[in-house]
Amino acid sequence: MKNLGFKLEHCxxxxxxxxxxxxxxxxxxxxKLxxxxxxxxxxxxxxxVLHHHLPKIAIAGCPNGCSQPDIKDFSISGYExxxxxxxxxxxxxxxxKGCLENAITLVPEGVIIHKDRCLACGNCQKVCLSGTIAPGESGWNLRIGGRVxxxxxxxxxxxxxxxxxxVIAWVTDSLEDYIKQGLPHERLTHFLENRANSIQGLRASCPFVNPSP
Ligand code: SF4
Ligand code: SF4
Ligand code: SF4
Structure with a gap:
């Protein structure tokens, strides 16, 4: 198979x-890549050009991360x-019962969701037949600079x-910066490590999502 110069994986x-x-x-x-x-x-x-030089990107449809996004240069995981x-x-x-994070407490008036433990995985919305817990905001959690x-x-x-x-702008803008500013022999992972906090235009936090890996 032709080497495209990147590895893009999905779940x-x-x-x-x-x-x-x-x-x-x-x-x-x-x-775009x-x-x-x-x-x-x-x-x-x-x-x-060896395998470890190639930019690696993984997309996962939920926080379970089956495509191992958190050991890639660009990690893209869906949340709801x-x-x-x-x-x-x-x-x-x-x-x-369905919340693996113990983030829901049953009270006489209904339920309380503990935002600090919730990973926005969507399990509770799926099992709630009354619609008391309904789908809220949906988007992508973005992480940068993972490697083995x-x-x-x-x-x-x-x-x-x-x-x-x-998401596309975040990945391609970062890679364009690497193309223009990366030093000879500088791997993408090291380039990103030095600029992980300078990504522009994305919200730093969400009221419901605990961003910890
Ligand atoms: S559990 Fe989540 S990450 Fe794993 S395959 Fe399904 S949608 Fe993708
Ligand atoms: S979305 Fe949050 S509260 Fe609901 S099951 Fe997932 S972790 Fe638990
Ligand atoms: S009705 Fe929905 S919110 Fe209430 S306990 Fe059952 S699943 Fe949870």
Whole structure:
């Protein structure tokens, strides 16, 4: 297979856990990355071009992260915050049982969601038959600078995007900066490590999402 100069991965298609459709984002991002001609860029910086030189990007449809986004240069994970509606709670306890983070407490008036523990995985909305817990805000959690190897590190939180267009701009703008400003022999991971906090235009936090890896 032709080396395109990057690795773009996604998680399982049609997964019932997914809270964010990723196929259009994947296709568009793939085309944009091809247009950047990254293999030629890598050839100018490294000889030979090896696997660890290639930019790595992973998209996951939910916080479970099956495509291992948090060890990639660019980590893109879907989230969907729970929203408490006016529908009366049936006190069935399904949401409490379905929340792997113990982030829901049943009270006589309904439920309380503990925002500091909630990962916005969407499980509670799916099991709540009364619609008391309904889908809230949906978007992408973005992390940057993950890698494996001699000095492994998890990607660190870089912000959130509500639209696919914002995600694409975040990845391609960062890569264009690397192409223009990266030093000879400087790997992308090291370039990003030094500028992870300078990503512009993305919200630093969300009221419902705990950004910790
Ligand atoms: S990351 Fe979430 S949506 Fe993707 S395959 Fe895993 S569980 Fe399914
Ligand atoms: S969205 Fe939050 S509260 Fe609901 S199941 Fe997931 S972690 Fe628990
Ligand atoms: S919020 Fe929904 S799932 Fe949770 S206890 Fe009430 S009715 Fe059941």
């Amino acid at each position: 399982r298609p049609n997964c019932p856990k997914s809270v964010r459709k990723w196929d259009e984002l994947y296709e568009t991002l793939n085309h 091809i247009d950047l001609n990254l293999y030629t860029v890598q050839e100018e910086k490294f000889s030979p 915050s729970p929203r408490i509606s006016d529908n009366p709670c049936l006190q069935c306890g399904a949401c409490v 190897g001699r000095h492994p590190r998890f990607a660190t939180f870089a912000g959130q995007a509500l639209t696919d267009a914002e």
